[in-house]
Amino acid sequence: MALKTFSTYAFLCLSIIWPSFCTKENPKLVQDENPKLFQAEIIFVHGIYVMHLSIGSPPVDIYGSVDTGSDLVWTQCEPCPQSQCFRQEASLFDPKKSSTYNSISCFSFQCVIAGTNCSEGDCIYSLAYGRGLHGSFSSGNIATETLTFGSTSGKPLEMPKIIFGCGHNNSESPNTPSNQTGTIGLGPGSSSLISQMATSIAGKFSYCLPHQGSSTINFGGIVAGAGVVSTPLIIRDHYYLTLEAISRTLLPLECHSNLKLVMSNMIRAQPIEIKIGEPGLSDILCYNISSQPELPEVTIHFKGADVKLSPSNIFQNISDDLMCSAFRGGDANTIYGNIMQINFLIGYDIEQRTVSFKSTHCANN
Ligand SMILES: *[C@@H]1O[C@H](CO)[C@@H](O)[C@H](O)[C@H]1NC(C)=O
């Protein structure tokens, strides 16, 4: 059986800051009765999470992979010759058929915000989502459009003049043929959906990743109530959380620069070395399922917030006989990825600079 995708590590990444003694570097959803809470469906498809929105007038469905590790919202656009676009099930967005599409000149502030480039007076972008197996790219025109969301009132809500990328030369990761049409960047940069919607959503959004099926992402509103823990959010090029320790039941673990080592010390079974031929992946801890490794419950101690993970937040079956840790090793860029976030309601508050966690069963159905 083929290896399942590892691309789940690339999305919804919260980076971890190690305690200063490890590295030199120091670095219940309350839906406030506000009927205008923007919402969107998040669907788990082939190992990634895609967000369903509509773009343009009349609105056309888009399914963007959710990415807190990048900023720009982009979707594949007409014209897009077959060799330059990947297959998508939804029909391709055609800017010529939308009355709200506005192209952006090189000299406008939107072009500067999107940090892009000029071609014959048009503002263009070119993005590569690089590391690991998620080797996808997109290039095209920067433009503005109306995005249409769902809402708590059940009525569609429009966000006009959102800067986005109209992609005319795109490739998805070969491992994620996931029916997506592009990417929804939720990162901290000024071109991201979150930054552009900031005043309408008071800098707040929350999501709950299901094991399968779909759930809802809320823009605005906060995560509060019993069982909620919060940790400071540090905003730089990405979102960062401060890790203070990792423990298994009562046993606190010594700090290691390598999570693989931390995990393997907790499990009484012989790890398997795997080479998948991608940089970074050799750091992943894997076991032969038939050796029945006893998987630990692990608590991640963020500053001010202890998050208790279940084995399914830590290990993933990637083939019939192989299970691998969701922790990616390395010291500098440890990522608290999708799998570790499953079945937690996670709320970001950009204004108060906090991230909150609440253990929750996430699937809508
Ligand atoms: C692909 O997208 C279409 C909408 O265009 C949706 O109806 C369908 O369920 C999706 N397929 C998968 C496998 O997610």
Ligand SMILES: *[C@@H]1O[C@H](CO)[C@@H](O)[C@H](O)[C@H]1NC(C)=O
């Ligand atoms: C803009 O495009 C030029 C020519 O293709 C290239 O050399 C330059 O690196 C680009 N700049 C950015 C910021 O992408």
Ligand SMILES: *[C@@H]1O[C@H](CO)[C@@H](O)[C@H](O)[C@H]1NC(C)=O
């Ligand atoms: C599409 O993008 C790829 C990767 O950046 C590039 O190699 C190729 O030349 C581009 N094709 C066109 C027609 O611009």
Ligand SMILES: *[C@@H]1O[C@H](CO)[C@@H](O)[C@H](O)[C@H]1NC(C)=O
């Ligand atoms: C896992 O163990 C079984 C039984 O010992 C063996 O047949 C299989 O090849 C092993 N798989 C891997 C990936 O090592």
Ligand SMILES: *[C@@H]1O[C@H](CO)[C@@H](O)[C@H](O)[C@H]1NC(C)=O
């Ligand atoms: C992984 O595979 C094992 C053995 O087949 C099974 O017991 C377990 O439930 C699977 N875990 C997940 C998360 O699918």
